Amino acid sequence: MAVLTKRLQQMLEPVVEALGYELVLLEFSPSTKSALLRLYIDAPGGISIDDCERVSREVAAQLDVEDPISGGYRLEVSSPGLDRPLVKPMHFQRFVGEQVRVQLLVPRDGRRRYIGWLRHAGCDGVRLQTKDGLVELAYADIERARLVPEYDRE
Missing domain, CATH: 2.30.30.180 (Ribosome maturation factor RimP, C-terminal domain)
Incomplete structure (x- = not known):
């Protein structure tokens, strides 16, 4: 599980950064029904819904090409929020x-x-x-x- 999370981080961080955002945190929760892949993104001016949609489209396209997650999954892209995670x-x-x-x-x-x-x-x-x-x-x-x-x- 940690290996796949690390692989997803390495695969998706360049995609997010190329769009001009920071990938603050990537969370992957596997499940037998539908896994959850959640990305927290940030930018100097903050994050809007349009930013989340833009990143979601590009990340989904990359995931379709690479196909690293077996089975179904749900992709969520969000701002870090007021209780933002501190990772780095x-x-x-x-x-x-x-x-x-x-x-x-x-x-x-x-x-x-x-x-x-x-x-x-x-x-x-x-x-x-x-x-x-x-x-x-x-x-x-x-x-x-x-x-x-x-x-x-x-």
């Missing part, structure tokens, strides 16, 4: 000062989830100011991270 170091660096929700791959000191203010994002990891103090987390240990929208802040 440059995403974290862009949002220093914002509140984030982080989930680790394995528990650290009995904890997998952290909510805090992103104080620093370097080459290897991030520093969060949580209610319990400053926490340093390596990118390699992060399973997923998202911005906390203002309406959902603690």
Whole structure:
């Protein structure tokens, strides 16, 4: 499964970038009935429905040619939203000062989830100011991270 997700990322990221967008995150959820392939795209001026349709058409054409997914699947293209995923170091660096929700791959000191203010994002990891103090987390240990929208802040 992870192999196919990586292959899809390598195949579709150049398509999305050639259209002038950033592929923020690719999620693939296989299923016996119909798999789900979801792409989150972004651009400096934001994303409109027309942008999503444009990327969807080009990605669908590429998938038709390459045919990497056996069986049926549903393709969704979306903006990252207010609770945008943070995947690459440059995403974290862009949002220093914002509140984030982080989930680790394995528990650290009995904890997998952290909510805090992103104080620093370097080459290897991030520093969060949580209610319990400053926490340093390596990118390699992060399973997923998202911005906390203002309406959902603690």
